[in-house]
Amino acid sequence: MSLARIIRxxxxxxxASFYGSVMLVTMTLxxxxxxxxxxxxxxxRQDRPxxxxxxxxxTHGYVRLKSSGLRFHYVAAGERGKPLMLCLHGxxxxxxxxxxxxxxxxNSYRVVAPDLRGYGETESPQPFGYWGWPNFSVSHLTNDVRELIEALGYSSCTLVAHxxxxxxxxxxxxxxxxLVDKLIVMNIPHPGIFAKYMSTxxxxxxxxxxxxxxxLPWLPEILVKSFDFEMxxxxFKGKGMGCRRRDAITDEDLEAFKYTFARPEANMSGAINYYRAAFKAPPPRSYKGTKVTCPTLMIWGDQDAALEVGLTEGTDKFVPDFTLKMVPGASHWVQQDQPEVVIGIMRDWLK
Structure with a gap:
């Protein structure tokens, strides 16, 4: 390990220890x-919402990927044979x-929305818990997408993600x-921008x-589960982070998201290990000078409490064919907070 990585x-x-101490005090109180x-x-939660x-x-479906052996769950709408629109959640x-x-x-696409690895009804690789983080590196996650496109019977897709x-x-x-005909990303910056922006x-x-x-190990899992998944x-509905439109997330919608992590088979560590791997595993390669060659649309809710609007600046340096659309008054959960606006933007751009 290099000296720079040791220092980092x-x-x-x-x-992490500082924030962990703060949260321990908050949780104890x-x-x-x-x-x-x-x-x-x-x-x-035994019963599905x-x-x-x-x-x-x-309709619900399942495919087993070749390299990992994991069984992926997905929901698909639209006839087989139509162009694939693959939607990746956060x-x-x-x-x-x-x-x-x-x-x-x-009506225009075969729209497929999978549970990503470690989420919902998609299996989580072993070992479970904190020590399973190496199985959630970006290289593993991108390989899942590649194999998923193939397993669904397609050679490329319109990739939509949040x-x-x-x-x-x-x-x-x-x-x-x-493998990507067009790319639509929502409230997430290009990887070449985030680290530099946060450091400045x-x-x-x-x-x-x-x-x-x-x-940190264990503490985040306890925090997320506390007070019946109050986090x-x-x-989704809190004053700071939540959707700005009050009826955007119904009580049943909220229960559906809680069910994802509270099923008897659920593994809360899987979702948190995405963050652990992002810090611990080295990136696939240097992002400097990398380009996204396909037409790309970025949709951004300007009231995102987690990610600043400034993170959109400079994306055109990485993406020659780039379109940015702001959604005024929308939160981080832009496609749920303002679905009609987002769908209109998507439809116009896809034409």
Missing amino acids: SAMTWGI GAIRRGPRAFFGYKV KCLDDPELG FPECWYSWRHQLKEFR DWGGVVAWQFAIDHPD HFSQFRRSWYMFLFQ ISDC
């Missing part, structure tokens, strides 16, 4: 105020975050330009505190 690792652990039973009283089986959203989500797009684009799905989509478009903008560094917290409620 020490700094990461120092910052919450447990005292509301009671330990409430703190540890998260529900294991009905919205997950809404036939208007499509954290803490699942395929259901694309419910509006599944219904809207089924948040962590966008991280994977950017790298996939860089590494496999022949303390406000973004401060917003990214949870990425450092997630480097997920805060993400």
Whole structure:
């Protein structure tokens, strides 16, 4: 390990420990105020919310990938043979975050929304828990997309992605330009921009505190589960991070996302290990000078509490055929917060 990596690792652990200490105090005070039973009283959800089986959203399917052996779950809408639109979700989500797009684009595309590895009904590689983070490197995740396209019977796709799905989509478009006809990313910057921007903008560094917290073992899993997955409620409906449109996420929608992580078979560490691998595993290669050659649309909710609008600047240096569309008043969860606006932007651009 180089000296630079040793220093970077020490700094990461120092910052992570600081935020971990803060959260330990916060969690302890919450447990005292509301009671330990409430703190540890998260529900294991046996029954699926009905919205997950809404036939208007499509049909459920499964494929087993060759190299990993993992069984992937997906929901597909639209006839086989139509062009493939593959939709990749973020954290803490699942395929259901694309419910509006599944219904809207089924007449023009075969729209497929999978659960990414470690999420929902898609299997998580062993070993489980903190020590499984090496299985969630970007190279593993992009290979999943490559094999998934092949398993679905296609040679290329229109790739649509948000948040962590966008991280994977950017790298996939860089590494496999022949497999991506068009790329649509939502509220996630190009990988060549994020690290530099965070190092020069303390406000973004401060917003990214949870990425450092997630480097710690065990504590993040306990935090997410506490008070019956209250963190997920805060993400989608809280005053800071949540959707700006009050009816964007219904109680049933929220229960669907909680069910993703509270099923008897669920492995909370899988989703958090994406962040751990991003810090610990070296990137596939240098991002400097890399290009995304396919036409690319970036959609950005300008009220994102986690990622600043400034992260969109300079993307055209990496993407010659680039279009940026802002969605005023939309949160980080832009495709759920303002689905009609996002669908309109997508449809116009795809034409």
